[in-house]
Amino acid sequence: MKPDRTALRKYSLISAAILTTLTLAITGCGRAEQKREYAIPRTLCGTTVNSDALAPFLPTGQKIRVKDNSYSGAKGCEVIVDRKLIFTTSQVWLDEGNTTAFVAARQALDMTRHSADSGRFQYSEYEALGKTRGCVDTKYKQELYTIMQASGSKHRDAESMKRLIISYTKQVEKSDECTAGAL
Incomplete structure (x- = not known):
């Protein structure tokens, strides 16, 4: 019995998406970079x-x-x-x-x-x-x-x-x- 190629692709894509999401969540890269949007008072x-x-x-x-x-x-x-x-x-x-x-x-x-x-x-x-x-x-x-x-x-x-x-x-x-x- 041959594995279904479509099912394997979906499984691979889902696995890759989950891995990417976890990596971004762990490293903090998924958040937008915070910055100062105002001028420092003089x-x-x-x-x-x-x-x-x-x-x-x-x-x-x-x-x-x-x-x-x-x-x-x-x-x-x-x-x-x-x-x-x-x-x-x-x-x-x-x-x-x-x-x-x-x-x-x-x-x-x-x-x-x-x-x-x-x-x-x-x-x-x-x-x-x-x-x-x-x-x-x-x-x-x-x-x-x-x-x-x-x-x-x-x-x-x-x-x-x-x-x-x-x-x-x-x-x-x-x-x-x-x-x-x-x-």
Whole structure:
């Protein structure tokens, strides 16, 4: 008895299709490549930001929204990608004479294990705090601090956070927010 050639071809084609499907599923090649379909912001709520250092903390996705989240005594900004909060910045006026380590102990989500510029900047793999120079509210005796947190990001990079907080704080020092308290 001779095997039916049509049946053998169908069996071979089905076997090949199943094998290809399994291979793609196992290797992940069956998924469309995810990419970032939005532009990296150059400013966050009016303050220039180091886009190159910010980019790794932002995930792939379709839409980005930068939302002002300010309130009395603090200027805040939220970065939302595809409706998920990824990154926040804050500029907060706090009592004079504090250190960044003191502020970090109260404002940070986790321990900031690194410091730079004699403790002026405190940072970890996903958040950072800085103390501005010359941003003093003489009436209320307060100083301006900067805070950046990438709590919604999967990326962790202490050196990028350090670059971000230093460049961001320098931009805040040039802003109207810095000089507003000197009046």
